[in-house]
Amino acid sequence: GAVVSQHPSWVICKSGTSVKIECRSLDFQATTMFWYRQFPKQSLMLMATSNEGSKATYEQGVEKDKFLINHASLTLSTLTVTSAHPEDSSFYICSARTGYPSGANVLTFGAGSRLTVL
Amino acid sequence: AQSVTQLGSHVSVSEGALVLLRCNYSSSVPPYLFWYVQYPNQGLQLLLKYTTGATLVKGINGFEAEFKKSETSFHLTKPSAHMSDAAEYFCAVSGVPGGSEKLVFGKGTKLTVNP
Numbered sequence: 001g002a003v004v005s006q007h008p009s010w011v012i013c014k015s016g017t018s019v020k021i022e023c024r025s026l027d028f029q030a031t032t033m034f035w036y037r038q039f040p041k042q043s044l045m046l047m048a049t050s051n052e053g054s055k056a057t058y059e060q061g062v063e064k065d066k067f068l069i070n071h072a073s074l075t076l077s078t079l080t081v082t083s084a085h086p087e088d089s090s091f092y093i094c095s096a097r098t099g100y101p102s103g104a105n106v107l108t109f110g111a112g113s114r115l116t117v118l
Numbered sequence: 119a120q121s122v123t124q125l126g127s128h129v130s131v132s133e134g135a136l137v138l139l140r141c142n143y144s145s146s147v148p149p150y151l152f153w154y155v156q157y158p159n160q161g162l163q164l165l166l167k168y169t170t171g172a173t174l175v176k177g178i179n180g181f182e183a184e185f186k187k188s189e190t191s192f193h194l195t196k197p198s199a200h201m202s203d204a205a206e207y208f209c210a211v212s213g214v215p216g217g218s219e220k221l222v223f224g225k226g227t228k229l230t231v232n233p
Contacts (some may be wrong), residue, residue, distance in 0.1 A: 004161070009159075034221075041127075041226075042225060042226070043208065043223045043224060043225045043226050044162075044208070044223045046220060046221070046222075049220075057216070068140060069171075073175075091159075093161050093162070095161075095162075105165060106167060107162075107164075108164075109154075109161035109162040109163070110161050111160050111161045112159065112160060112161045114159065
């Protein structure tokens with residue numbers, strides 16, 4: 001089945017530094033990937049939609065200069081948290097759409113990346 | 119706009135008992151409905167989905183859900199809980215392909231299974 005790999009699983013960084021998270025589709029091509037943020041004991045909030053070869057579409061309230069998304073190939077999307085601060089600490093999850101158009105917006109999720117900013 | 123309400127942030131059952139996790143949705147267009155499960159520090163795994171056709175949908179691990187349009191509900195059930203079912207469960211809704219395809223999640227229900 002479709003597999004989405006996320007790296008790193010855990011990352012700790014100092015305040016003010018930048019952190020890059022990778023999301024790869026291992027056995028399929030993903031023209032569209034989605035980045036979610038999950039706060040403790042809360043649901044997933046869609047941050048942005050990443051489209052291969054074009055600019056990402058950000059949800060309202062998400063700072064595009066803070067959360068840089070690059071989707072340079074059909075199998076890789078990256079999320080860079082720039083100048084990270086403690087409030088950026090969260091669980092970030094990527095997903096890719098599979099089964100479309102034959103399926104129905106089925107998303108395969110990565111295992112997530114837990115970011116802790118000190 | 120679409121939204122999902124999961125009744126009960128925590129549900130506790132005994133091993134072998136019926137599992138019922140409630141989900142109600144709001145959608146101005148025919149919805150696609152999903153249930154995902156999340157184990158600690160992991161991503162989400164699709165349990166089952168409803169698109170069109172049969173309203174009773176069977177998924178993995180013995181779970182099933184029934185789409186009831188009149189009640190705008192998509193409750194998740196399992197006849198007999200196992201310890202391994204302990205996890206967080208998310209209900210989600212999206213529109214049909216070509217329409218509003220964003221996946222909107224509920225706040226989740228944490229299932230605890232007691233021995």
